[in-house]
Amino acid sequence: MAIQWRRTVGQDRIKGSFSRSVANGQIGHAYLFAGKSGVGKFSLALELALYFLCESTQKPCYECAGCRKVLAHSHQDFRYLFPLNFSTEHKVKGNAQKLSDAGWDYIAEEMKKRLRDPYYALAPGGSISVEWIRDMNQAISRGASGSGWTVVIIDGIDTLRAESANAMLKTLEEPPANTIMILLTESVHGVLPTIKSRCQIHRFGSIEPEHLAAELNRRFPDRGEDIPRITSLSYGSLGTAIALMDHDETGDSAIARWFDIAFSPADPLDQALALEMFVEQELDKDFSRGMKIVNALIEECRFAFLHRYGSGAEYIFSSVAATRLRTLSPDDVKQVIASAEEALISLKKHSPMLMVFVNLTLKLLEISNE
Numbered sequence: 001m002a003i004q005w006r007r008t009v010g011q012d013r014i015k016g017s018f019s020r021s022v023a024n025g026q027i028g029h030a031y032l033f034a035g036k037s038g039v040g041k042f043s044l045a046l047e048l049a050l051y052f053l054c055e056s057t058q059k060p061c062y063e064c065a066g067c068r069k070v071l072a073h074s075h076q077d078f079r080y081l082f083p084l085n086f087s088t089e090h091k092v093k094g095n096a097q098k099l100s101d102a103g104w105d106y107i108a109e110e111m112k113k114r115l116r117d118p119y120y121a122l123a124p125g126g127s128i129s130v131e132w133i134r135d136m137n138q139a140i141s142r143g144a145s146g147s148g149w150t151v152v153i154i155d156g157i158d159t160l161r162a163e164s165a166n167a168m169l170k171t172l173e174e175p176p177a178n179t180i181m182i183l184l185t186e187s188v189h190g191v192l193p194t195i196k197s198r199c200q201i202h203r204f205g206s207i208e209p210e211h212l213a214a215e216l217n218r219r220f221p222d223r224g225e226d227i228p229r230i231t232s233l234s235y236g237s238l239g240t241a242i243a244l245m246d247h248d249e250t251g252d253s254a255i256a257r258w259f260d261i262a263f264s265p266a267d268p269l270d271q272a273l274a275l276e277m278f279v280e281q282e283l284d285k286d287f288s289r290g291m292k293i294v295n296a297l298i299e300e301c302r303f304a305f306l307h308r309y310g311s312g313a314e315y316i317f318s319s320v321a322a323t324r325l326r327t328l329s330p331d332d333v334k335q336v337i338a339s340a341e342e343a344l345i346s347l348k349k350h351s352p353m354l355m356v357f358v359n360l361t362l363k364l365l366e367i368s369n370e
């Protein structure tokens with residue numbers, strides 16, 4: 001029975017591959033979906049879960065009891081885990097591993113948002129609690145009930161801490177029959193080799209601009225005039241595009257402002273002062289914006305490569321940065337990407353924003369002056 005894909009935008013190659021596997025009865029027990037945020041990894045994984053747990057003939061139907069229970073997160077054969085920023089009130093006092101009632105409520109709240117819209121972005125910097133993994137292990141070892149399948153989706157598999165990863169590995173090594181685990185990551189390099197080696201890997205690329213624009217038109221029918229600009233700013237990520245449509249006018253201008261400071265030749269003292277003011281005004285209140293800027297720099301580097309090899313490179317964000325990056329050698333651009341990735345790691349560890357941006361800006365200067 002073919003899979004009735006309804007909600008995942010683009011990614012036709014991967015959809016086709018799963019449609020064929022299902023038709024041939026060749027279902028793996030562990031998959032790793034890799035790709036940047038907002039390109040549809042979770043959406044496609046959720047549609048697969050619905051397919052296996054749907055009780056109708058046209059699967060998934062989104063209407064039967066099975067589909068509804070998955071979407072309400074009350075299906076006992078479905079688990080979805082994702083990184084969250086748990087605070088002390090979410091943990092039981094004196095036992096940092098155990099989630100309090102407030103912790104489980106927090107999971108339920110965030111879960112509702114993710115299931116309502118699979119492209120709803122996760123907040124950066126979270127982690128998966130080990131107790132949540134243990135709950136999943138129990139569900140798997142209990143075995144499937146009605147449908148015959150148990151489906152587990154774990155998002156942000158690269159963020160698992162050692163203890164959670166160990167708790168999960170046993171299940172991944174010896175999964176009971178009819179269990180499907182779908183692991184999601186933005187960075188395949190960050191996934192433990194012991195996890196990677198047990199999975200079939202699917203790499204998700206950017207969503208094509210025409211698919212992205214069509215989906216934005218469907219979601220925001222009155223905002224036609226914003227759509228071409230947002231499509232080009234969101235680097236093929238529907239999650240980013242929705243976030244930009246929803247609220248983040250100031251986020252865009254912050255990216256442009258940083259590119260101007262970092263890439264425009266200026267007196268070093270002026271540049272340092274401009275940077276300090278920028279961090280204070282734009283980033284100190286909004287942690288996620290720092291991550292967004294560094295990600296935008298990495299994207300810009302990718303498009304600089306594409307440009308070199310003759311692609312139309314439609315997604316170029318900042319002409320100042322683009323002009324500058326295109327004059328660098330491929331090795332220099334690689335160095336810029338490496339510095340940006342280091343900055344992301346520092347931000348995830350909650351290093352001071354000003355320090356991260358001063359270091360990154362200095363590295364850029366060093367690389368482009370060599």
Ligand SMILES: [Zn+2]
Binds near residue numbers: 056060061
């Ligand atoms: Zn159904």
